[in-house]
Amino acid sequence: MKYRRFIYLAFLFILFQQVQAQEAKFKALFMYNFTKYLEWPSTKQSGDFVIGIYGSSPIIDELGIIAQKKRVGAQPIIVKQISSSSEFNKCNILFLPENRSSKLNEVVSITGKSGTVIITDKEGLAKQGAGLNYININGKQSFEINRKNLEEQGVKINSVLLSLGNVVE
Amino acid sequence: MKRILLIIFALIYTLHLSFAQDVKKDISEMTKEDVMELTYDELLEMPFEDLLKLAEIVGVSLDELYEMILNKDVVSASKKVESSFESPLSTSVISYDEIKASGARTIEEALRLVPGMIVREKTNGNFDVHIRGNENLPPHHMLLYSENSITLVMIDGRPVYNYVHGGTFWETLPIDFEDIDRIEVVRGPSSALYGPNAVSGVVNIITKKQQIKEFKADAHVEGGNQNTLITSIGAGKGITDNLSFRVTGNFQTMDRNSELLYAHDANEGEGGYIARDVLDTLRTWSGLENQWFYVFDPSDDIMKMYPDPINSRDRYGVNGYIFYDVNDDIKIDLKGGYQRSEVLSTTMGDNPTSYAGRVSNTGYIDLHAGVYGLKAQINYMSGWQDIVRADNGFKIDMTNLNANLEYDFHLGDLNLSPGFAYQLGTYDDMPFLEQDEEGFLNGKREISSTAFSLRADYLMFKKLRLIGAIRGEKYSTQDVIYPSFQIIGSYNLKDSHFFRLVYSRANRGPFLVDSYANYRWVREGRPAPGVIYYQGNKDLDLLTMHMIEFGYRVKPVKSIQADLEVFMLKAENYSALYPDSVNLDGFQNVPPTGRPYVNIAYRNIDLTTRQLGVTASVSWVVNKNLVVKVYGTFQETRAYNVISVTPDATVIGMIIDANLRYQLDTINRPTYSLNFKGYEIDEEKNLSTPDFYGGLVVTANALNEKLWINTNLYSYTSHTLRSKYSTVDIESKLIWNAKISYRIYKENATVFINVKNILGQKREFAYMDEIGTLYLFGAEIKF
Numbered sequence A: 001m002k003y004r005r006f007i008y009l010a011f012l013f014i015l016f017q018q019v020q021a022q023e024a025k026f027k028a029l030f031m032y033n034f035t036k037y038l039e040w041p042s043t044k045q046s047g048d049f050v051i052g053i054y055g056s057s058p059i060i061d062e063l064g065i066i067a068q069k070k071r072v073g074a075q076p077i078i079v080k081q082i083s084s085s086s087e088f089n090k091c092n093i094l095f096l097p098e099n100r101s102s103k104l105n106e107v108v109s110i111t112g113k114s115g116t117v118i119i120t121d122k123e124g125l126a127k128q129g130a131g132l133n134y135i136n137i138n139g140k141q142s143f144e145i146n147r148k149n150l151e152e153q154g155v156k157i158n159s160v161l162l163s164l165g166n167v168v169e
Numbered sequence B: 001m002k003r004i005l006l007i008i009f010a011l012i013y014t015l016h017l018s019f020a021q022d023v024k025k026d027i028s029e030m031t032k033e034d035v036m037e038l039t040y041d042e043l044l045e046m047p048f049e050d051l052l053k054l055a056e057i058v059g060v061s062l063d064e065l066y067e068m069i070l071n072k073d074v075v076s077a078s079k080k081v082e083s084s085f086e087s088p089l090s091t092s093v094i095s096y097d098e099i100k101a102s103g104a105r106t107i108e109e110a111l112r113l114v115p116g117m118i119v120r121e122k123t124n125g126n127f128d129v130h131i132r133g134n135e136n137l138p139p140h141h142m143l144l145y146s147e148n149s150i151t152l153v154m155i156d157g158r159p160v161y162n163y164v165h166g167g168t169f170w171e172t173l174p175i176d177f178e179d180i181d182r183i184e185v186v187r188g189p190s191s192a193l194y195g196p197n198a199v200s201g202v203v204n205i206i207t208k209k210q211q212i213k214e215f216k217a218d219a220h221v222e223g224g225n226q227n228t229l230i231t232s233i234g235a236g237k238g239i240t241d242n243l244s245f246r247v248t249g250n251f252q253t254m255d256r257n258s259e260l261l262y263a264h265d266a267n268e269g270e271g272g273y274i275a276r277d278v279l280d281t282l283r284t285w286s287g288l289e290n291q292w293f294y295v296f297d298p299s300d301d302i303m304k305m306y307p308d309p310i311n312s313r314d315r316y317g318v319n320g321y322i323f324y325d326v327n328d329d330i331k332i333d334l335k336g337g338y339q340r341s342e343v344l345s346t347t348m349g350d351n352p353t354s355y356a357g358r359v360s361n362t363g364y365i366d367l368h369a370g371v372y373g374l375k376a377q378i379n380y381m382s383g384w385q386d387i388v389r390a391d392n393g394f395k396i397d398m399t400n401l402n403a404n405l406e407y408d409f410h411l412g413d414l415n416l417s418p419g420f421a422y423q424l425g426t427y428d429d430m431p432f433l434e435q436d437e438e439g440f441l442n443g444k445r446e447i448s449s450t451a452f453s454l455r456a457d458y459l460m461f462k463k464l465r466l467i468g469a470i471r472g473e474k475y476s477t478q479d480v481i482y483p484s485f486q487i488i489g490s491y492n493l494k495d496s497h498f499f500r501l502v503y504s505r506a507n508r509g510p511f512l513v514d515s516y517a518n519y520r521w522v523r524e525g526r527p528a529p530g531v532i533y534y535q536g537n538k539d540l541d542l543l544t545m546h547m548i549e550f551g552y553r554v555k556p557v558k559s560i561q562a563d564l565e566v567f568m569l570k571a572e573n574y575s576a577l578y579p580d581s582v583n584l585d586g587f588q589n590v591p592p593t594g595r596p597y598v599n600i601a602y603r604n605i606d607l608t609t610r611q612l613g614v615t616a617s618v619s620w621v622v623n624k625n626l627v628v629k630v631y632g633t634f635q636e637t638r639a640y641n642v643i644s645v646t647p648d649a650t651v652i653g654m655i656i657d658a659n660l661r662y663q664l665d666t667i668n669r670p671t672y673s674l675n676f677k678g679y680e681i682d683e684e685k686n687l688s689t690p691d692f693y694g695g696l697v698v699t700a701n702a703l704n705e706k707l708w709i710n711t712n713l714y715s716y717t718s719h720t721l722r723s724k725y726s727t728v729d730i731e732s733k734l735i736w737n738a739k740i741s742y743r744i745y746k747e748n749a750t751v752f753i754n755v756k757n758i759l760g761q762k763r764e765f766a767y768m769d770e771i772g773t774l775y776l777f778g779a780e781i782k783f
Helices: A002-037 A059-069 A085-090 A098-111 A147-152 A159-164 B002-025 B032-037 B040-045 B048-058 B062-070 B096-102 B107-113 B512-516 B647-664
Strands: A049-054 A075-082 A093-096 A117-120 A132-137 A140-145 B090-095 B117-123 B126-131 B151-155 B180-187 B201-207 B216-224 B228-238 B243-255 B261-263 B272-274 B311-325 B330-346 B355-371 B374-386 B395-407 B409-411 B414-428 B444-460 B464-475 B481-493 B497-507 B518-522 B531-535 B544-554 B560-572 B575-583 B597-604 B608-623 B626-643 B671-673 B680-683 B692-702 B707-716 B719-722 B727-730 B733-745 B749-756 B774-782
Touching (some): A002 A093, A002 A117, A002 A132, A002 A140, A002 A159, A002 B040, A002 B048, A075 A085, A098 A117, B032 B048, B090 B096, B090 B107, B096 B107, B096 B180, B096 B707, B096 B733, B107 B707, B117 B330, B126 B151, B126 B201, B126 B330, B228 B774, B575 B647
Parallel strands (some): A117 A132, B151 B201, B531 B597
Antiparallel strands (some): B117 B126, B180 B201, B216 B228, B216 B774, B243 B311, B261 B272, B355 B374, B374 B395, B395 B414, B409 B414, B444 B464, B518 B531, B560 B608, B575 B671, B608 B626, B626 B680, B707 B733, B719 B727, B733 B749
16 A cells, blocks of 8 residues: 555656656747847857856756757857856846746846846746746746847847737836 | 568558658647657757747646645735735635635635635525634624624725624625635734724735736536525626726525524523424414523514525625726726625524524725825725614615725835725614614714824845834724734745744724614513613724734745744723613603613623634645645634623623612612623633634646546534523534536536535534535536
8 A cells, every 4th residue: 555655656756747847848948949039249149158047947957958959059058057146247148037036126237238138937027127038828838028128138139039929018 | 471561561660750740740739748758859940939839738837836826926915916925924815716616605605715714604605704713702692793893804905894783794795706816815913904803814805807808708607406596707808908897797596405493592591493484473472382482572574574584695796897007007997886685694683583684785886096106995885784684773774985095115125105094984774764663873873984004014135024014093983093003024034934923903993883872672571671772882992902923834845835823812802782780760751660771781891812823724736637735723712701691691680689779779769880790700712713623625637627626625623602592512514515527618618516515414503504415516608
């Protein structure tokens, strides 16, 4: 009986892990696809393409896989876990996991127009300073895009991206 | 042969490959499992549009699911949006989806899903609802004192409180399921936030807002035995990008499982359930089958009081909502509605039976405006209520006006919110009184209150939050200003542990009848006293509660949230209707025959109560298909200076005493005042609050989210209700409900079976119905 319970719990655990990984995987894939529709300032078009993750998130592992397989233009992708605000401006993309959402204002004020695209993971944050924001509409993963915020972060946007996400102002 | 086999194998393999590629090419036909099998390389080569479609197929994210289920947004604890994990007070939220999944028939029943709530069914669909108990105080009195008058129920911040006797007539809420977005419950004294009557806590029902421009409609219908029919519909549409509207309607009818009515025994013994026609014969002070029952007044018309004793609840309501978001900083909502309801539940009066009809007919309008940091709300309710159907004096015209104004100043990490509030209630029984008839008020009366408040909310180091709130309330009936406070410190440790410490103090407001009662009861054909005069008292000290609470929330893993609250409560300044004095000279117009008249007045008593308890709850999102929530409260309530006899017994003692003195002094015929001292005792616990109450909810889905099963248990331990009529033990009860739903067309059409109280017939409230099992069948449609 104990053995059966263990199998059942193990099964649930594996299922849980799989679904959780799937979600982070799509967020990472979305992020890679965003880069196809954004143009960074020339200062950030050479050297490494740095994706900074503020704090810890399962997305780091997924982005690591993509970084091994893909480049942004000619730039190799580097995925970095960021813990200090001094590193914000070095990033092409700075991702704030949901539990760091409260830092958004601070991040926006530091990065300014330096060409760091801020991506968040909590409903409503595209209105509060994020350029792109992962959302969930009726259980379906999608994203919000704020053109004004992206321009203020120093990047140009291909209008195709606007047609793919939920545009907010 | 080998060649043939090789060719067959090659053909099969080629077919398999081409078939597999076809599947991968046709994204719209892919299943969740197909998507899960795609490799990174395949996903990375896909156009973004296709990737978005695949994300749709994969469905709801677990993180989002955790947030939706475990950490819902709440506004009632701080008057601003925050996650329930970071709520500084004991707060619970139940969403529309949870309510619907549970199979609750009414808003009251849905509160069984909330930790810290005691919910007992009186008659089919009518419930007694308390936060942490403190009910039946003072004991040995009318059933009125078992009603909950210390919880403030609001719809979008609009109080739906009965200021006549205190409490909430739940059936008079004009809204139902399709209006509701979520129900927020704050446990503990909250007058500093919401004004009077938020003593044991607050139930704030938040209605839906039309979020999208497209037409959206929902409908719910279910019916079953005991003539139960419940319908609720809602529809909304955006007219422009920033202007939208919504309309809703609801209808309920429910029958009891018996048409007998309980008759109280006059000797504080056990009464019995008898038919209305037999009840009608109890007109003289005589026994029935060797049992003595209380008798009706000669003027009472039993047929009018109980025109349909089988019917427990009939109600309908309509509501309209207009939402105008001028921009992100200026938002205006206008809400209005109308309701009519009839229920058969416990009496608010002193009738020979525990049952009484209650009929209400009211309308409301509620305006919310948010302009930058300024929040303004003004609402008006008007209508009539017959609180004890067809019993003289209980029918009144009434209006309620509430106005609130608050401004939020953001000064860095400090938020300051000064506020102003005004309430006015008018009540008039004259339109319903015939010539020579007397009501409780005998005129138009009003109670108003004016309040100023200030709340400071300071966040230090992004972790430590300090909140202080004070509100001073000046009631038109009381001379002094009543202050209420809230002092809170909370600490968020790495978004996984949350600690909080709360001190708060709140008070109940004055009630109309308590303040202005002016009623003479000539007791023809009854034993002494010959006349009872009911007298209001505007100088009552208002019931006040103090609380110290420690709270801890923890998220050991993302999928689990546990919540613990330890509370100590003290309540004082109870008041009730008690004999005040007796005079043998008779009332003005009554000849001094020696038959006494008794003054009964609303008086403060020395009763105080102390509660010590702990509420714990754990929610676990096991996976996308299974969610489990378990919760319970253990508590002890001690009562001090409890008047251990009924008001009637004190009257008899007073009359004997007065008669004795009368014989000694026939000239002065003095008035004798009652002193309770000889009757007061301390009790180790207030027997009416169960020692334990709580529940378990399991929601599971299968068959690719087509089949949904919700089963919920609610339980309380045995307890005792002590009224002036008798003492009744209520056995412990386990209530088991189950709802099985099947989506027959996408998410748009669902059919379901809803079984209530599966374990069978048992009484939950003294003198009320033995609640039976209900089998309901229904459908939900949304588009």
